[in-house]
Amino acid sequence: MIRRVAIALTALAAALVAPVPVAQAAAQGRDPVVRTDAGSVRGETTAEGRQFLGIPYAEPPVGKLRWRQPRPVRPWHGVRSARDFGNKCVQTSSWDPGYEQPSYTEDCLDLNVYVPEGSERRAVLVWFHGGGLTAGAGQDVVPDAFARQTGTVVVTVNYRLGAMGFLAAAGLDGEARDGVSGNFGMLDQQAALRWVRANIGRFGGDPGRVTIAGESAGGRSVCTQLASPTAKGLFRSAIIESGAYDDCGARTHEDAVAQGAAFAQRLGCADVACLRGKSAREILEAQGDFDWGPVTGGAFLPVQPEQAIARGTASRVPVINGSNKDEGRLFAFSSFDLNGTPLTAEQYPEVMRNDFGEQALRRYPLSAYPTPTIAYATALGDTLFSCSALRLDGLLAARGPVYSYEFADRTSPPFASLRNLHTDFDFGATHVNEIQYLFKHFGLESPFDAEQQALSRQMVQYWGSFVRDGVPRAAGQPTMPGTVGTVLSLKTAAKGGNTLSTTLHQEHRCDLWDAATAG
16 A cells, blocks of 8 residues: 654853743743753743744754764753744755755754743643654744643654654664664654653643644654653653554564665665765755655564554553545645646546555546546545544554544635645645644644634634643534544534534445455
C-alpha cells in the first residue's frame, strides 16, 4: 500500500541574571523576562498575551553532533532575546507561505511559548508540526488567540527533519544509546518535552498537565510518542489529528539501515564520517524520495506503535483522535490537477487498479463522483486516513479514554497554501484544513464567514476543554464521544451543525480497507 503521503545554570550566571516574574514585568510595562534553567529570555507582550519565540531547548546538532541524540543546551549569560522565531530545520522550498526558499540551517532546535495574561498555573499544549517529517516548523501555527481563549499555555516545537532527523546507519547504531539509530527527530521532541517539564512552570504553565498534539506528521509523532517507553511521564493526554496513516507504522531497523546505506551511496560515502563532512545542501539534495520516519527495535520504540497500543505497553492517557472527511483531495490534486493534468475518465480504471486493486474500482464507481480526481481522492483518503483513524480508535479504547471526531466542514476555505494557487478545485474538508479553525495557520487570519467563525470557536472550546480537564466539551454542543464507533462530526450550522455519527465506518468503506490491511 502507499507510504506517502538541559544543563543547570552556573552559580555565576545565576548571580548575574536576576529573574523577573512575567506578571511583574507586564505590569511594569516592560517586555516579560523569564529565567529558564539555561538562562533568561526576554519575550514580548501582545494583544493576545505574552510570547517567547526561538528559545533553544537543545544544543545545535551541528558538526560532531549531527546524527547524535540531542544534548542539553549550554547556559548563556545575560538576557537572550526571544522576540523572533528561530531557524527552520533543513528542508526544501515549498508552496507554503514563508517557505519560498529552502533552509540549510542545522541550528534549529528551538521552541516557542505563548502565555495568556495572568499568573495561575495553566494546562499546557505542546504542538508538533506536520510536513511529512521532511518539512515545516513550530512557527507554522500561531496559537496566541487559542492560548487566550482557552486559558492554556501553548508550546510549538522545531525538530530535525528528513535525513537530518531520521538517518539510520550501521555506523550510527553504536553511537545511539539503545543501539538503534534513525530516531533523532523523535528524540528532539522528547528533549523539548523534558524542557517543558523543567521550565514551563516559570512561564505560568503546569508541568503536570501537559497535552501533546499534532497534525499529519505531527499527529503521527504523537502516536509514536504514545508508544515510546522513554516518553512515559512527559505528558498526561494526547491529540492526534490526521496522524493515524499507515497505522502509525514505523520503519524496521533492517529496512532503515538498508535505506541509510543507499542514501550514503548516493552521496558517494562509505561511512558516517564522510556523511558528516557533507554540507546540509548536499544532504538535502540527496534525501529525495527516501522514506524518512521513526525506527523500531531499540529502547525508544521497541515495537510498532500499533503493537505497543494493542499490548498495553503504550502510555495510558486520554486521547483525541480524528481525521478530515476529504483528506485525500489535497494529495490527489497535487498528483494530477496541480500539474495541469487532471485525472481523466479513461485513465481512472487503470490508476485505481494499480493503486488500490480491482475491488476498489468497483466500490468507487466513477459515476458516483463529480470528477475522476475526486473519485480517486475519496478512495485515497478513506484508506490512508479515515479508516486508519477508526482502527486506531479501537486499539486506543482498550487502554484509556479515546474521543473521536471527523472534521467535515466542506464549506471551509482551503488553507493558505492552496488559496494562493487561485484554483477552483473543490478541496472540501481536506487534509490540513482543520488547523486554521484552531490556530492562525502560518500566522494568517482565515477568510471565515459567520458560521465558520462559530465552528472555529466551538472547536477551540473542544480542544481547550480537553487540554484543561481531559474531556472535550463545547458550550451548547454535544460532548465529543468516548465510545468506539461513535464520532463527533464537526460542521457548520447550515450543514447540520456538530452531530454524533455512527456511520463513518460504512461511509468510508472501511470493510474493504480493513480487510486489505489484515491481509
